[in-house]
Amino acid sequence: MEILRKTANFVLGKRMVVFQKIRLSSTMSFQTSFAKKVSARQSEININLREFGSSSLLHCTKASDKEMAKSLQREIEDEMESLSKEKSYFDGWEMTKSGADVKITKAFPSETISVMFNVNNSLADNYDDIEKDEYDGPPMSSRPPFIVEIAKPSGMKMAIECECSSNREPMDQIDDEMQDDEINAGYEISSVQVYRDERLPTNYVCQALDRPLHDNLMGILMERGIDNEFVDELVDFCTNYEQQLYIDFLVKMKSHLTEK
Secondary structure, three states, X not given: OHHHHHHHHHHHHHHHHHHHHHHHXXXXXXXXXXXXXXXXXXXXXXXXXXXXHOOHHHHHHHHHHHHHHHHHHHHHHHHHHHOOOOOOOOOOOEEEEEOOEEEEEEEOOOOEEEEEEEOOOOEEEOOOOOOOOOOOOOOEEEOOOEEEEEEOOOOEEEEEEEEEOOOOOOHHHOOOOOOOOOOOOOEEEEEEEEEXXXXXXXXXXXXXXXXXXXXXXXXXXXXXXXXXXHHHHHHHHHHXXXXXXXXXXXXXXXXXXXXX
């Protein structure tokens, strides 16, 4: 019995040694195979990264950036040449600007008048195809809608929203066929609202103005200097100011394209 036990232990010991060798060999084989796969994958990634960094598309984009920057520089120079010289606007009014937003204000003992407008999307053609050969002036003008706000000391305010007319010449040069009792001040009133302290989206806005109400409101505005001469000055200012913003936009775009 003792001989059998020793024989069994010997055989079992040899099997354990053989098993450990097989296991070690298998582990080394797996590690080698895994290392090869990782190396191959890393090589593939590196190749892809190099190809992306030197792609023809990237070079094409850079070339387009440079060409665009040259075109922008030419446009900036052309716009600077045609830009009206700096001059004074709205004498007696206080002006504040915030980008495309402009507000001018004039204070009186009994009320404060503010005119607010935004020159974005305000350009309009100064002639159509029929009049092109007859018209001698700037091709486009900035004619934004504007709001006239009349504020009383109590905090009550009336805001009258106006739309510039499409007249292409100063009002004193227009030969119109309007009736004597009609008012032509270079703009039309589109809506009016009355509120306290500030305009809110919840305020009622009166848009369906009949002719007597419209003409009475026009009289109120014209008595406060919002007449044809004021609108001519507003259009002239907005056209010049919009062009300044356009040039600034071109300069910023060029700076963006040329930044390393």
